[in-house]
Each structure stands twice: as C-alpha cells, then as structure tokens.
Amino acid sequence: MQALIDIDQLDLYYGDFQALKKVSLDIPEKAITAFIGPSGCGKSTLLRTLNRMNDMIPGTRIEGSIKVSGKDIYSSDVDVETLRKKVGMVFQQPNPFPKSIYDNVAYGPRLHGIADKQRLDEIVESSLRAAVLWDEVKDHLKRSALGISGGQQQRLCIARALAVEPDVLLMDESTSALDPISTLKIEELAQELKKRYTIVMVTHNMHQAARVSNQTVFFLNGEVIEYAETEKLFSNPVDSRTEDYISGRFG
Ligand SMILES: Nc1ncnc2c1ncn2[C@@H]1O[C@H](COP(=O)(O)OP(=O)(O)OP(=O)(O)O)[C@@H](O)[C@H]1O
Numbered sequence: 679m680q681a682l683i684d685i686d687q688l689d690l691y692y693g694d695f696q697a698l699k700k701v702s703l704d705i706p707e708k709a710i711t712a713f714i715g716p717s718g719c720g721k722s723t724l725l726r727t728l729n730r731m732n733d734m735i736p737g738t739r740i741e742g743s744i745k746v747s748g749k750d751i752y753s754s755d756v757d758v759e760t761l762r763k764k765v766g767m768v769f770q771q772p773n774p775f776p777k778s779i780y781d782n783v784a785y786g787p788r789l790h791g792i793a794d795k796q797r798l799d800e801i802v803e804s805s806l807r808a809a810v811l812w813d814e815v816k817d818h819l820k821r822s823a824l825g826i827s828g829g830q831q832q833r834l835c836i837a838r839a840l841a842v843e844p845d846v847l848l849m850d851e852s853t854s855a856l857d858p859i860s861t862l863k864i865e866e867l868a869q870e871l872k873k874r875y876t877i878v879m880v881t882h883n884m885h886q887a888a889r890v891s892n893q894t895v896f897f898l899n900g901e902v903i904e905y906a907e908t909e910k911l912f913s914n915p916v917d918s919r920t921e922d923y924i925s926g927r928f929g
Pocket of ligand 1: 719
C-alpha cells in the first residue's frame with residue numbers, strides 16, 4: 679500500500695513541554711490506522727497535527743515534517759482551509775451546528791462556493807448515504823440536527839466531513855460518547871469508508887483498534903513504541919511495553 683501521509687522526525691512542544699518526540703510514520707492510503715496508548719501519550723496531539731488543528735493552540739511549536747500526498751503541510755504556502763478540506767476531522771463529542779440536517783451537510787460545500795440548489799441536494803444526499811444516515815433522515819432534512827440521537831449526530835458529522843470530498847478522515851475517539859449499537863454502526867461505517875478514504879483514528883478502546891484497523895501505532899510518552907499490522911501488533915508484539923499495554927498491565 680502506498681503511504682499518503684509521511685511523518686518524519688516530528689517533535690511537538692506545548693511551550694516547554696515536549697508532547698511528541700521524533701515521531702516518524704508512513705500512513706497508507708485507503709486503510710484504517712489506529713493510534714493507541716495510555717492517556718496523555720500524545721495520540722490526539724499527533725492527530726491534530728495532520729490538519730493543523732494544533733495551530734489554534736497558542737505556544738505550540740513543531741519541528742520535523744508532515745507530508746500529505748507528497749506536499750509538506752507546514753510549508754508557508756499551504757492554505758490551511760484547503761488542507762482541512764482535504765483532511766477532515768470528526769471529534770469525540772458529536773458537534774453538529776445548531777442548523778438543519780441539510781444545512782449541516784451543505785455547510786462546507788457552500789463555504790467552498792457551491793450555491794446551485796440541485797448540486798447541493800446531490801451532495802447532501804450522497805454524503806448522508808455514504809454516512810449510512812440517509813434512510814433515517816431523508817424525510818426530515820429541514821429538522822434541527824440537534825433533535826436526532828447522539829449516534830445519528832455523529833454520523834451526520836461524518837457526512838458533513840465527507841461533503842467536501844476529503845482524502846483523509848481523522849477520527850478522535852469518535853465513538854467514546856456513544857452507546858454500543860451506535861459504536862458498532864460507526865465501526866461498520868469506517869470499514870465501508872476505508873475503501874474510498876484514508877482513516878486515522880485515535881481510540882482508547884483496544885478492542886476497537888483490533889476490530890477495525892489495518893495498522894496500529896502504540897505510543898508512550900510522546901514516542902512511537904511500535905507500529906505494525908494490527909493483527910501482528912496484537913498477537914505478537916515486538917516490544918515488551920506494547921505487550922504490557924495490550925495485556926492490560928498498565929494504562
Ligand atoms: N493545549 C495543551 N497545552 C499544554 N499541554 C497539552 C495541551 N494539550 C495536550 N497537552 C499535553 O500533551 C500531552 C499529550 O496530550 P494528548 O491529549 O495528545 O494525549 P492523548 O494520548 O490523546 O491523551 P488522552 O487519551 O487522554 O486523550 C499530555 O501530557 C497533555 O497534558
């Protein structure tokens with residue numbers, strides 16, 4: 679598989695505190711890569727660097743490089759809005775806008791200049807279908823997004839991210855606020871989406887990483903300890919710290 683994201687010797691500092699240390703990873707396209715590790719090991723920090731969400735945190739500094747499709751995303755000529763269109767993100771808590779279901783999905787395309795009603799209708803439908811939500815909401819697209827269930831809201835947030843045709847979908851513990859059935863739906867959805875998108879997910883749930891991902895990266899104190907095919911990492915880890923973590927001895 680070809681690497682879509684190439685992280686090279688990445689250091690990240692919050693002020694004086696170094697949260698990521700010499701992280702180097704190749705993330706393959708059209709597959710699911712899971713980041714696991716104990717609380718505070720830097721999983722979310724690394725995920726945020728991939729679409730420069732960390733730019734919003736004052737005092738953050740990085741060294742090293744991240745390339746997406748061969749292009750350094752921290753180079754001075756990169757337009758961050760364009761990057762975030764390409765590298766979409768879904769958060770831990772579903773965060774639909776206080777707007778209709780339709781307007782949530784149409785929001786990004788409108789922002790990027792699409793005004794034609796028929797074109798927007800098509801995008802809204804195809805995005806909701808891709809997020810496996812269409813059948814549940816198609817008869818009340820004008821209703822508030824805040825009135826649907828948490829699991830539906832999270833799939834709506836995925837549809838909203840897909841509406842701008844990203845290459846990469848970042849999922850930051852996107853099922854941790856959901857019930858088991860909604861979680862399963864998102865996991866099944868991720869399996870479908872990886873046929874078209876590159877997915878990087880942070881999860882606290884090792885079973886989830888083992889169930890859904892193709893590759894798993896284990897982090898400790900801001901460092902990559904082990905990166906392998908998921909099956910291999912969980913069945914035959916090379917590093918004793920990985921083994922201790924996956925067998926529940928710490929974290
Ligand atoms: N905005 C910030 N300012 C200062 N330090 C931060 C900031 N965000 C995170 N950190 C620190 O950076 C380290 C990595 O945090 P991060 O949230 O990336 O870890 P994580 O592995 O995602 O943890 P969790 O699983 O608990 O979400 C932690 O020590 C954390 O306290």
